[in-house]
Amino acid sequence: MYVDLKMRATINQKLTEMGERERLKELLRAKLTECGWKDQMKAHCKEVIKEKGLEHVTVEDLVVEITPKGRALVPDSVKKELLQRIRMFLAQHAT
């Protein structure tokens, strides 16, 4: 468990250093917009806001409400593609 965390930290560091993290973020954003995920989440946010009332809802409310659904709705193809890109990057920059 410790090893896994350390590895994640190292990978994250490498990705950030080389600017790859930003590029992957943009790629992910584009993919999630394309497949309609962003629109789905937007619609869900609107529902939560209606429920809680516009005057009282906080960003935290929204985050808590939509995070599980958001995670579940990411298409497998998007996950696969991101994973593939990360693997490619790591292969190219193996130390």
Next chain:
Amino acid sequence: MSESGSFIISFRVELNVSSVMSPAGCSHVNGYKVDNWKQNLRVIYQCFVWSGTAETRRRKAKSCICHICGAHLNRLHSCLYCVFFGCFSKKHIHDHAKNKRHNLAVDLLYGGIYCFVCQDYIYDKEMEQIAKEEQRKAWKLQVGQLMPPLIVSTYTWSSGIGEKYTTWEPTKRELELLRHNPKRRKITTNCTIGLRGLINLGNTCFMNCIVQALTHTPLLRDFFLSDRHKCEMQSNSCLVCEMSQLFQEFYSGHRSPHIPFRLLHLVWTHAKHLAGYEQQDAHEFLIAALDVLHRHCKGDTTHDNGKKANNPNHCNCIIDQIFTGGLQSDVTCQVCTGVSTTIDPFWDISLDLPGSSTPFWPLSPGGDGSAVNGESHLSGSTTLTDCLRRFTRPEHLGSSAKIKCGGCHSYQESTKQLTMKKLPIVACFHLKRFEHSAKLRRKITTYVSFPLELDMTPFMASSKESRMNGQYQQTVDVLNNDNKYALFAVVNHQGTLESGHYTSFIRQHKDQWFKCDDAIITKATIKDVLDSEGYLLFYHKQFLEYE
């Protein structure tokens, strides 16, 4: 960007001032806005949120971890008052805020400012401005650096000058216009806006169905509805202006059929060969209309192409951007195997059909195999792909049509092959159903089946090159969506050459189809569309890249 089928436009023009949130943010930022706070904030954004240079990135990679638990995830936030990073999810930053009475923190992922007193993200105008500027700066720096070509082709949001894509926000003028025009239209998946019948003015169905196809070409619609045409013609005879008017009519919400007499008159003026009340060919009308629109678009060429505007072949008008593709013609000398290549622009692909006087089968010398994609000709039906394969087959030019070979310096027999060099955003396929040979004039009614989705990869010049280099088994690149097309309009002709009638099917909202028969619009099924004879087939690229 894939075409989205539905969108909802709703504006709240009045600013809603709530008890917690105000346009000036919360009052608790006042304690922060002292001395050189703006510069300090900029530094925080540059170093820890949007790192544009390699140096800041390295620093960010090393230092952006939670001071309590060391994690880099969990929605890390940075304190605005001191150098402290803490997880939001694990409340480490909350503990810090409480202990040190530092009430403001910034989200390192999105740059939002959190106020621990208000217990929510706050939107301070001045701070937002700084955040926006720093984000733009970092983006410009990133785009300027070398990016691996693989990743650049997948997402190119920048418009060439390093601008990051930002969501649209109305200007003061636009807000004013919205206030003065309070009528709103909500677009749902069932609404029929954009659909309107067209009165037949005397055998003008050939024009009506092309108008239906054009008004439902998404990019063209977007161009005209956002008022992008700047007219430079002095007279009132600009066809592009008329097109713009037509879009206004179609999207006005009026349900009564439109009478396109002005359009007809303009077409007669600019394309005299189409004048008169006889039935004309819809395909000819399409090409003539595109040609006139292209010529009248001179005012819209962007500043980049100032020099190109004078060259009729290299225009960057909306017509060229949408409809123009490049057809590659390779003539191979049979003696020295030297290849002479030319690339010509095209707006449509005219395909020969079986049943015409030119033989359709076999497809090519040596045979290209007729069982590709499981298509069987025993069932008797020709497919669009068959026609495309025939179009792109190598063809012996024969001993009576020898070409002068640059390599051999003499006339030699040769083969010619056509392939697609550059695909247009909208591909129009013209099935040559009207035969006008010396002997006879007739209509070929052979049924040709066409798909809802079409992949043009096998017909590309690049695919041909791979085949020639021995790569017969091309691995299907799942990530390459460049050559995938979706059907959005079909023009059909019923009847004979002497007396016939044109109708069209057009697609609305991704999977709803409508039949347009002059003034009458009816709902149609996908089966109706795919079972129809097909004369002009309009396909739209499924995935678009910004350039």
